Amino acid sequence: MSLSDFRFCHRTRVRYGEVDQQGVVFNARYLDYGDIGVTEYWRAVGFRFSGEDVMEFHVARAEVDFKKPIYPDEEIAIWVRTERIGNSSMTVLVELHGADAGVEGDLRSTIREVQVHVDLAAHRPIPIPDAVKAKFLDFDQRDGVLFTP
Numbered sequence: 001m002s003l004s005d006f007r008f009c010h011r012t013r014v015r016y017g018e019v020d021q022q023g024v025v026f027n028a029r030y031l032d033y034g035d036i037g038v039t040e041y042w043r044a045v046g047f048r049f050s051g052e053d054v055m056e057f058h059v060a061r062a063e064v065d066f067k068k069p070i071y072p073d074e075e076i077a078i079w080v081r082t083e084r085i086g087n088s089s090m091t092v093l094v095e096l097h098g099a100d101a102g103v104e105g106d107l108r109s110t111i112r113e114v115q116v117h118v119d120l121a122a123h124r125p126i127p128i129p130d131a132v133k134a135k136f137l138d139f140d141q142r143d144g145v146l147f148t149p
Contacts, residue, residue, distance in 0.1 A: 037078035
């Protein structure tokens with residue numbers, strides 16, 4: 001996917017505790033970076049942080065495709081977008097890039113998460129409200145990219 005398809009990017013720097021004995025970011029940390037990206041993306045969209053009723057989501061599936069290693073103290077760019085919204089689930093695409101790569105990017109990993117809106121008491125999926133769907137669709141169709149530090 002091209003970076004021009006994304007409307008949100010969050011930057012972060014690799015910390016010492018995220019690196020393994022091989023001198024690269026430990027593989028499980030890629031999902032941590034994905035979670036950071038999704039959290040900041042949701043904040044930018046204005047979802048879950050705007051006083052609306054709390055909606056609960058479970059990650060039903062997470063898929064990580066490793067492309068290139070990420071190194072200690074490196075700054076990475078976490079690009080996030082909603083790829084699909086269904087009745088009760090949404091698929092979020094996260095791409096991790098070297099932060100200084102420019103427009104074409106320096107893809108290190110692709111992460112796809114299927115998140116399901118759930119009723120915690122019943123432990124069952126429930127529909128995502130149309131207003132919430134519209135919020136994500138509107139954000140991902142706007143002009144320009146929102147960069148957050």
